[in-house]
Amino acid sequence: MIKTHILGYPRIGAQRELKFALERHWRGEIGEQELEAVAAGLRARHWAEQRAAGLDYVSVGDFALYDQVVDHVLLFGCAPARFGFTGAETPLERLFTLARGVATEARDACGCGNAHGSGTHGKPALEMTKWFDTNYHYLVPEFDAATRFSLAPQRLLDQVAAARALGHPVKVTLVGPLSFLWLGKAKDGADRLGLLDALLPHYCELLARLKAAGAEWVQLDEPILGLDLPGDWSLAFERAYHLLHGAGVPLLLATYFSPLQEHLSLACKLPVAGLHVDGVRAPEELRSVADWLPPHKVLSVGIVDGRNIWRADLDACLARLRPVIDRRAGNLWLAPSCSLLHVPFTLAHDAALDAELRTWLAGAREKLNELRILKQALTDGEQSVAADLATARAALGSRRASPRVSRPDVAAALAALPSDADRRASAFAQRQAVQQARFGLPAYPTTTIGSFPQTPAIRAARAAWRRGDLADAAYDQAMRTEIAHAVQVQEALGLDVLVHGEAERNDMVEYFGEQLDGFAFSANGWVQSYGSRCVKPPVLFGDVARPAPMTVAWAAYAQGLTRRPMKGMLTGPVTILQWSFVRDDQPRALTCAQIALAIRAEVRDLESNGIGIVQIDEPALREGLPLRRAGRDAYLDWAGRAFRIAASGVADATQIHTHMCYAEFNDILPAIAALDADVITIETSRSDMELLAGFGAFAYPNEIGPGVYDIHSPRVPATRDMVRLLRKAAAVVPAERLWVNPDCGLKTRAWPETEAALRNMVAAARLLRAERAGAEARAA
Numbered sequence: 001m002i003k004t005h006i007l008g009y010p011r012i013g014a015q016r017e018l019k020f021a022l023e024r025h026w027r028g029e030i031g032e033q034e035l036e037a038v039a040a041g042l043r044a045r046h047w048a049e050q051r052a053a054g055l056d057y058v059s060v061g062d063f064a065l066y067d068q069v070v071d072h073v074l075l076f077g078c079a080p081a082r083f084g085f086t087g088a089e090t091p092l093e094r095l096f097t098l099a100r101g102v103a104t105e106a107r108d109a110c111g112c113g114n115a116h117g118s119g120t121h122g123k124p125a126l127e128m129t130k131w132f133d134t135n136y137h138y139l140v141p142e143f144d145a146a147t148r149f150s151l152a153p154q155r156l157l158d159q160v161a162a163a164r165a166l167g168h169p170v171k172v173t174l175v176g177p178l179s180f181l182w183l184g185k186a187k188d189g190a191d192r193l194g195l196l197d198a199l200l201p202h203y204c205e206l207l208a209r210l211k212a213a214g215a216e217w218v219q220l221d222e223p224i225l226g227l228d229l230p231g232d233w234s235l236a237f238e239r240a241y242h243l244l245h246g247a248g249v250p251l252l253l254a255t256y257f258s259p260l261q262e263h264l265s266l267a268c269k270l271p272v273a274g275l276h277v278d279g280v281r282a283p284e285e286l287r288s289v290a291d292w293l294p295p296h297k298v299l300s301v302g303i304v305d306g307r308n309i310w311r312a313d314l315d316a317c318l319a320r321l322r323p324v325i326d327r328r329a330g331n332l333w334l335a336p337s338c339s340l341l342h343v344p345f346t347l348a349h350d351a352a353l354d355a356e357l358r359t360w361l362a363g364a365r366e367k368l369n370e371l372r373i374l375k376q377a378l379t380d381g382e383q384s385v386a387a388d389l390a391t392a393r394a395a396l397g398s399r400r401a402s403p404r405v406s407r408p409d410v411a412a413a414l415a416a417l418p419s420d421a422d423r424r425a426s427a428f429a430q431r432q433a434v435q436q437a438r439f440g441l442p443a444y445p446t447t448t449i450g451s452f453p454q455t456p457a458i459r460a461a462r463a464a465w466r467r468g469d470l471a472d473a474a475y476d477q478a479m480r481t482e483i484a485h486a487v488q489v490q491e492a493l494g495l496d497v498l499v500h501g502e503a504e505r506n507d508m509v510e511y512f513g514e515q516l517d518g519f520a521f522s523a524n525g526w527v528q529s530y531g532s533r534c535v536k537p538p539v540l541f542g543d544v545a546r547p548a549p550m551t552v553a554w555a556a557y558a559q560g561l562t563r564r565p566m567k568g569m570l571t572g573p574v575t576i577l578q579w580s581f582v583r584d585d586q587p588r589a590l591t592c593a594q595i596a597l598a599i600r601a602e603v604r605d606l607e608s609n610g611i612g613i614v615q616i617d618e619p620a621l622r623e624g625l626p627l628r629r630a631g632r633d634a635y636l637d638w639a640g641r642a643f644r645i646a647a648s649g650v651a652d653a654t655q656i657h658t659h660m661c662y663a664e665f666n667d668i669l670p671a672i673a674a675l676d677a678d679v680i681t682i683e684t685s686r687s688d689m690e691l692l693a694g695f696g697a698f699a700y701p702n703e704i705g706p707g708v709y710d711i712h713s714p715r716v717p718a719t720r721d722m723v724r725l726l727r728k729a730a731a732v733v734p735a736e737r738l739w740v741n742p743d744c745g746l747k748t749r750a751w752p753e754t755e756a757a758l759r760n761m762v763a764a765a766r767l768l769r770a771e772r773a774g775a776e777a778r779a780a
């Protein structure tokens with residue numbers, strides 16, 4: 001029998017109801033009960049949608065108020081001792097303390113929904129990091145020698161009870177014990193795997209309680225089976241799952257994002273009742289899994305893409321499934337490849353997308369319907385869903401044949417690119433000398449990363465403009481006023497290289513997507529990024545071209561307000577690619593090269609309009625790295641080339657910066673150096689400059705601005721703290737190559753703390769400059 005299910009559903013709400021309720025709660029406008037009522041209403045609605053689409057189970061446990069991983073920290077009672085929980089707190093108080101820090105240092109203490117909480121005082125929130133290769137950030141469990149576990153299952157059991165009361169068959173979703181430990185961070189030399197034996201009895205008890213509560217299945221997500229794992233981690237799976245099996249509830253082991261490869265036979269052998277595999281990212285493994293998995297076990301095939309928004313090619317899906325069915329007629333489940341958390345709720349009626357494009361797309365709801373059609377086609381024959389299949393074929397045909405997708409001029413422009421288009425004319429040392437002479441910057445030059453506070457007034461002006469309530473000219477003027485204010489503040493603070501502040505940008509990727517041909521953007525295609533924060537990834541459906549300059553007028557206006565250098569600010573091709581929903585009909589490398597060409601033209605236009613310094617942000621460079629080691633070199637090769645194509649069309653005297661954040665970079669240092677940016681500004685303060693050790697050891701050749709303060713905290717960093725960090729940096733990177741800047745952009749901050757922090761930062765730079773001048777004078 002064929003069944004359908006999902007690994008998880010988006011929880012933010014079709015109209016971002018959860019986001020708004022969370023932010024109201026944090027501002028003290030609604031209490032816990034009202035927030036819980038919104039959450040319960042969303043869960044009930046989402047289950048109803050799943051059942052209406054004919055899914056055989058609803059998914060329970062995937063709905064997190066903030067993040068599913070931090071929910072497991074609470075479920076297994078392993079909040080770090082540093083939070084000092086006494087048991088007197090409510091579950092929500094504990095959750096938001098872990099997620100946002102304590103009141104005085106809270107991530108989002110101001111209630112705006114921003115992450116503020118990694119300050120070094122008070123109780124900083126748990127660290128956030130990327131969930132595998134997605135743009136979703138989870139809260140990192142913290143383990144240390146004192147970590148103990150205890151089960152607190154009531155919230156989850158209540159949700160099972162609520163789903164059952166509504167008459168739904170329930171499959172509970174949990175992160176599996178090995179992935180949970182792997183995704184955590186060990187402090188004080190603790191051994192994460194060493195915690196497994198202490199954790200497993202609590203998983204067993206939980207499984208038994210879920211069974212007793214009426215859960216028919218429990219899905220245990222173990223996406224780490226798609227990674228290159230150390231041997232002791234792979235070995236631990238058998239031991240762990242033998243124990244879990246004893247709890248008696250059928251277990252579905254879920255893997256996704258990456259092929260199983262050397263873990264394939266292990267995954268097939270584990271004592272679980274079913275195995276889910278990602279048939280989109282690893283279609284080549286389907287047949288082996290179908291052969292290897294014992295026939296009494298359920299095989300769940302992730303057949304519909306959970307990471308992208310294209311309408312499925314149902315004929316291709318059916319063709320892919322047929323050999324599998326032949327092998328396992330009785331026990332086949334169909335599902336999206338991974339949780340639908342990574343796609344918007346629906347794009348079917350989105351007002352910003354044209355009617356033709358909408359037919360090419362599938363949000364979470366539309367993907368549920370695709371599962372329904374596939375199941376019926378396989379169960380009752382294709383004729384039973386002939387109309388649905390015909391509609392899908394027509395949409396696919398229209399996409400394939402559309403003149404909007406292919407642009408011969410773009411192919412020609414790429415083909416015409418000289419082979420050395422990805423190389424600057426001169427070596428760095430030569431460029432550095434020319435740039436020093438041009439800009440005459442002091443030692444330890446100060447700058448910021450680009451964005452200044454996106455205030456409620458800015459957002460409100462843009463919302464009014466989009467609604468048509470504010471005329472173009474008035475909006476333009478409002479943004480110019482913001483830019484002028486940012487310039488005036490920076491001049492008063494004494495920063496050396498200024499930025500215009502990015503007031504006019506809704507998002508650093510969406511803003512460019514809106515202006516480039518080949519992209520479409522939705523009005524409501526929101527995807528959760530972290531907590532209550534969402535992004536609206538543009539839809540990259542066709543060949544990319546730049547019809548007109550995108551940032552030049554704003555940059556030139558800002559430069560006209562000051563005699564100091566104004567940095568032009570662009571998002572790089574890899575990050576635009578990575579944070580968009582990208583076409584699946586050509587290699588990503590080619591799409592990236594097309595974006596690179598557009599950015600190259602923008603860089604040159606900035607240069608010819610008097611902008612001497614241009615920053616090309618690539619915070620997602622690391623995130624695009626394949627999860628498996630194989631394939632990484634090839635990726636770094638084309639990604640690096642795309643960046644260099646964007647950056648290399650300028651004269652020696654034009655200084656190219658890049659910026660990176662939100663990731664560990666030490667394992668890709670050679671690739672970062674190969675970008676050959678004149679200056680890289682990089683997030684380092686949270687690791688207390690540890691990252692720079694890698695840069696020093698590797699002898700990174702160009703200039704570096706290691707972030708000297710964490711922009712996620714409203715705490716104003718003291719000058720002495722930043723001086724200490726800069727001294728640490730100067731110990732590994734020659735001082736003449738060091739810049740002084742924050743970790744990242746300041747868009748989620750408010751002005752008062754921003755000004756105060758930058759004032760202290762400039763003071764730190766001046767202090768080091770004076771010391772250096774003194775030392776030089778003494779040496780002379």
Ligand SMILES: CN1c2c(nc(N)[nH]c2=O)NC[C@@H]1CNc1ccc(C(=O)N[C@@H](CCC(=O)N[C@@H](CCC(=O)N[C@@H](CCC(=O)O)C(=O)O)C(=O)O)C(=O)O)cc1
Nearest residue numbers: 135459460462463505506507508509529532533534535579
């Ligand atoms: C650097 N980061 C980014 C990532 N991915 C991106 N695509 N962009 C990024 O910047 N990944 C890694 C990190 C993730 N960090 C963040 C940080 C902050 C946000 C965030 O603030 N998101 C906002 C939405 C931003 C946006 O698009 N704003 C629009 C419209 C906003 C909106 O909802 N407007 C309201 C009306 C508002 C009013 O009247 O005041 C509406 O339309 O209803 C804009 O500025 O115009 C968020 O609120 O979630 C995301 C990721």
Ligand SMILES: N[C@@H](CCS)C(=O)O
Nearest residue numbers: 449450451617619745
């Ligand atoms: N220029 C961007 C980079 C963020 S990663 C900003 O300052 O917000």
Ligand SMILES: [Zn+2]
Nearest residue numbers: 619661744745
């Ligand atoms: Zn950044």
